[in-house]
Amino acid sequence: MTRIFIAPSKYIQGSGAMGEIGKYASALGSKALVTGGKRALAVAQGAIESSLGEAAVGMVVEGFRGECSQTEIRRLMGVAKNNGADLVIAVGGGKVIDTGKAVACDLGLPVIIVPTIAATDAPCSALSVIYTDDGVFESYKVTPTNPSCVLVDTAIIAKAPVRTLVSGMGDALATFWEADTCYKSQKPNVLTGGTPPTEVAYMLARLCYDTLLNYGVEAKFSAERKVITPALEKVVEANILLSGLGFESGGLAGAHAIHDGFTALPATHEKYHGEKVAFGTLVQLVMEGRSRKEINEVLNFCKSVGLPTNLKGLDVIDPSEEDIMKVAKFTTAEGMVIHATWFPVTAEMVYAAIWAADAIGS
Structure with a gap:
């Protein structure tokens, strides 16, 4: 029997941590697909854009449509390919996080996870929970690696519902x-x-x-x-x-x-x-x-x-x-x-x- 322990490569937590994302992103890629829901992007996009810009990392932003489904995963993969992204940044709650991990896995790209709520334990894992487009559980997708970086800004978490x-x-x-x-x-x-x-x-x-x-x-x-x-x-x-x-x-x-x-x-x-x-x-x-x-x-x-x-x-x-x-x-x-x-x-x-x-x- 073998015992196995896995974890993300980096975990960063603290008030104002969002301002450091460019430093970590620049070590992983040159252009990021940033995806998140409306609320998540409203509270985080400005800080992400500023920090990535300071680190000379480009970005393309694409809104998440709400369900971690095969349909949404394929759609976001297409956006990443069409825009030459070599890094995925998933911003928000559990479903967008799982979607970001799945997109990065299927494209062979690194992923940075930026939870804006502390609602699930999804950010650190090499697991995506896949649902149908109607929200019914479908399957677990186990990815080969954990996220390259998990960045948690508690100043944002504290203001979440x-x-x-x-x-x-x-x-x-x-x-x-x-x-x-x-x-x-x-x-x-x-x-x-x-x-x-x-x-x-x-x-x-x-x-x-x-x-x-x-x-x-x-x-x-x-x-x-x-x-x-x-x-x-x-x-x-x-x-x-x-x-x-x-x-x-x-x-x-x-x-x-x-x-x-x-x-x-x-x-x-x-x-x-x-x-x-x-x-x-x-x-x-x-x-x-x-x-x-x-x-x-x-x-x-x-x-x-x-x-x-x-x-x-x-x-x-x-x-x-x-x-x-x-x-x-x-x-x-x-x-x-x-x-x-x-x-x-x-x-x-x-x-x-x-x-x-x-x-x-x-």
């Missing part, structure tokens, strides 16, 4: 519990090819969890006031770096598979990734037969920061038995990461755990 930071905590909340499942099962990690997790990945996942418990509420208060505090810096690092390293080299399991299953219900499409993962974590703990103390610790944390703890919180109102079985069957399809669990998992087990977790969290 509070819900995005809280969603990031929901995504990061799963990291330790999924890594713990993979540590117990000793099954191959589909993201790295290694087995079992390295000790450092497991401990980073634990540090991520402990950081959330210790600083999550205070960080939310800071974000509500749009100020940078040590608690906010710690939670941003937990959401992006610790969770990114922990999930990728520690492994995914039930929580993220359950998230993917819920994308089969259109009612959940307006909920953020981390919001669905948070409830997925509760379902995972119930399904695995974790102790009441452990379940309550996660449940109480979710309530303290405002993460969903039941189906209603995911906008799944009065679901039918068929609806929940549809989620369960999607979750347990062949190749889904829930099968990293240390025992065989069936759709019936997930179905029961969803209903039980809903009752516990209601």
Whole structure:
């Protein structure tokens, strides 16, 4: 058995970090395709353009159309080719980040990730989650390398909607519990090819969890006031770096598979990734037969920061038995990461755990 740990080449975090992007970009290419959503580009494009200009790096800007789908990946690849870009800079949240990684991978280019929200642990990983054009989970795309650079400007993160930071905590909340499942099962990690997790990945996942418990509420208060505090810096690092390293080299399991299953219900499409993962974590703990103390610790944390703890919180109102079985069957399809669990998992087990977790969290 081999143990594998992977990570981005550089991680930069701090207030005003955006002003340094030209220095890092100039070492990777001479002309960048910069893509992001409207809000992300509104808050970051000026600083990026100024810093790239000072470093004599050209740029072409192309708006992201909202979904990390094969259609959008192919479209942005065409823009990069037509404009002679030799570097990709993805600016914004999880879906544009995953799209940027996929575009760079398919073109054989380096990529700089610039999250403007701390809503997911996508920035550091060599993974893109691909959806259909309608937002239904389709597949995981594992890229050969991690991003060349991840640059996080906490002055921008602090001004982002509070819900995005809280969603990031929901995504990061799963990291330790999924890594713990993979540590117990000793099954191959589909993201790295290694087995079992390295000790450092497991401990980073634990540090991520402990950081959330210790600083999550205070960080939310800071974000509500749009100020940078040590608690906010710690939670941003937990959401992006610790969770990114922990999930990728520690492994995914039930929580993220359950998230993917819920994308089969259109009612959940307006909920953020981390919001669905948070409830997925509760379902995972119930399904695995974790102790009441452990379940309550996660449940109480979710309530303290405002993460969903039941189906209603995911906008799944009065679901039918068929609806929940549809989620369960999607979750347990062949190749889904829930099968990293240390025992065989069936759709019936997930179905029961969803209903039980809903009752516990209601």
